[in-house]
Amino acid sequence: MTEFDVLLERKEIIAAGVARLTLRHPGGEPLPTWEPGAHIDVILPDGMVRQYSLCGDPADRSAMHVAVLNEPNSRGGSRYVHEQFADGDSVRIRGPRNNFPLVDVPRYRFIAGGIGITPLVPMLAAAHERGVEWQLLYGGRTRTAMAFAEQLRDSYGDRVIICPQDETGLLDLPSFLKDAEPGTPVYCCGPEPLLTAVEQLWPREHLHVERFTPVADTGERTAFEVELTQSGRTLRIPAGKSILETIEEAGIAVLSSCREGTCGTCEAVVLDGTPDHRDSLLTEEERAACDTMMICVSRSQGPRLVLEL
Template identity: 50%
Template sequence: MTIDEAQTRFESTAGESGDDVNDESLRLRVVEAVDVSDCVRGFRLAAEDGTALPAWEPGSHLDLVLPSGLIRQYSLCGDPADGSAYEIAVLREPESRGGSIELHASVQVGDVLVARDRRNHFELRPAPSYLFVAGGVGITPILPMIRAAADQGATWRLVYGGRSRSSMAFVERVTGFGAESVDIVAHDERGLPDLAAEVAATNPDALIYACGPEGLLRALEDVCAEAGRSSSLHFERFGASSEPVEAGDNTSFEVVLERTGTTVHVTEDVTILEAVRGVLPDAPASCEEGFCGTCETRVLGGVPEHRDSVLSDEEREANETMMICVGRSCTPRLILDL
């Protein structure tokens, strides 16, 4: 897939801009590519035409189209006040679905990539204090949160775990925000972080933000539940949080593609995304497990059944968008902005 083909793909599936789904495409030139640990590579991406990039908030990520045509999501980890470039960091994962290896091996300074403009389902809410918990490359969305907390005068603490210090990205950067507020927990030196002790020592009015492997997030969920702090916890997952719903639990329904002027029938054994791709073959998606947000689509009518790991409880209740790779319908007909 060429860069122009990738941009056409995004534009052909884009809707009106909104707070939850922003489908503007950007052409970004790689202006820096540097190793930030022994397994994480950092990239700075500037607008190809040299103009200032759209503003973003901590917790935002980009849907990035790789040269192969793969779409992958990367958290923005730089300074939101820096409009000259976006910064991402990518873990090299040999067992991944190919995106990380491609970025590490093939993408170089000077290359141009297409990205969908930033999305944010991991917003930093105002609070007097914060506990940040990061595991491995999960430090990336936490970095701008720490900067924002410090700028706002909030108290904060970071617990940052990883396999080894050499594998952990941005250690110098996070300690530069305030070494006294940072605890680096390398597994080969100290084992696992004591999450129960950290939560117990956190102010009752503090919010807890976490990103990292599923094991870390599940453990933190359990600790917060036992401490009565579940409402304080906000996190972003790398993968699906549960097993997919079996086809036997599904029912069939119709989906109206409002802009396309077509109605598709979604049977018990296919997803909405699969049915939609019969009409729109290039409908964007990445994980197809409900955790990345690439396939997020506006709901114009009907009641969706949410099965994703992206939307908050409030967003689910609003029923304004859904992830069509895993979501289904509670009503016989669903109308989507496609």
Template identity: 50%
Template sequence: MASQFEARHSGQQPRRADTENQAREDLAMEIKAKTPITDTVTQLTLVRADGRDLPDWTPGSHIDVVLGPDMVRQYSLCGEPSDRRSWQVSVLYQPDGRGGSTRLHHELREGESITVRGPRNNFHLVDAPRYLFIAGGIGITPFLPMITSVDRAGAEWSLIYGGRSRRNMAFADDLKQAHHDRVTLVPADIHGRIDLARILADVTPETAVYVCGPESLLCAVEAMAAEFDNIGEIHLERFTPKTPTDAPVLDEFEVEFVRSGITVSVGSDQSILDVARAAGIPAPFSCSEGTCGTCETNIVSGLADHRDSVLSPAEQEENSTLMICISRAACPKITLDL
């Protein structure tokens, strides 16, 4: 899945940037297989070119796929986490998109080489007695390993899976055959849209609710969840960045990169990532729009003006990390661990 990420994490400790995952080197991979799943979804099986084992990963993880000098796309890993020999990603063909799905569907062939970074996880599967998964379209992909994990653990769970039509809902038949009544399929051409109000009204406070799909679905769940007192945590994974509704707090500010010993000014037309790279400071990045989490950086001091689509409101309030590609400072000077 080409995706951008927002997740709300459990746990009481302040969030810290996952520098170990960020530092992982590029992996030279080979496309072992391309398998049509539906008319518009193709699954790619990737293996390491050197034949070595792949890094481990957990349900909810994604990888960066380098498709060109200025074309990096994020896709959810949807295979078996215990498989260290191959990774699977499923890609929706979007003819009016930014070109990544066209390249993967129609240009790259089995046996060709490709560069991959990661994996990283901004959509962690938390411990809970029961789970509700709500998927829209290609948003089903991160839920495949999650469902496998919670089902093996014996937890209660259910999946509501919507799509435009049954024939284009990837993995729908396999999920229904394997899990029967735990899976509810809602093809829009037959049943209309998912009845979120009815579904969310029945959620218990101890249920972990996970949602992935188009922005309209995520916004609808967020709006409805705010009206119910019975809902605890909502975990979201976004495809596209949220549009900021307010102007930046400051047009200009200073940033100190404490490990590099460099202090520079950030102008209104610059990002923190821009000035870091101009100063020769190595800073990992990928999407440059605050959605993939690659550039997440620890805050040493100062207050962030968060503009990203990764951190939950509670995590932003913690002021422990920020995405330097898009977030700014809400104070004259901010100090970062770079």
């Protein structure tokens, strides 16, 4: 993935606890192309890497926009962005990449919780431009904390249902989905309780979710071997370490970012063996294909894997 510096042209507060960053190429050159659902990695000065969804216009290659929620209980990435980033700073980024692509169909349902609205903003614009049927259900703790809420209502009217929890309570997911035509793709992004609730209501084959946090890993951890075809090495992966950690300790350079199975940076091609998938990204169909895996969290179902690394 491409890694480069951009100029933070402007940081602005667009909702309670939410800062939008406008990023441009320092030389005025066009930025990389991207499609709705894509994110970038922001690489902080201490080496911390965080993923933020692009929420601007894919057609505008002069700038990229991300919106960052200041999470007081996070590991410090969002706090650094809010407290240390300033207009004019140079910011190191990587990407874009897309683990949450918008399929081309005649109708959609979108569900967002809190900052989960960010990847959906360009999706709504794309769906509206194509003239297809769609609706958005958008919930948040308070109206003032819901980024883009007024903008979306002004742009799309009644297609957007705004539900601040302190005014309307929890999202009424069954009512929102009950009249959706079977097979309609549902796109959902937000906190884990929301994603879990939607997964219980809509068929997984027509559900597209993006998670901020990893799925709890309760699987058994046993040792196995990994053959790396490009490096010409075979490594023993102990029960207490990941494939990624073991590869790094062997001095082999691999790209990684979240290290918890949510970003897709460390995805590796599987040439032989059966992965034990423990990520939050791959669909059931992708898992069944057994041709890629996230080496930061996933393991092996058998004694050996062969990876194209």
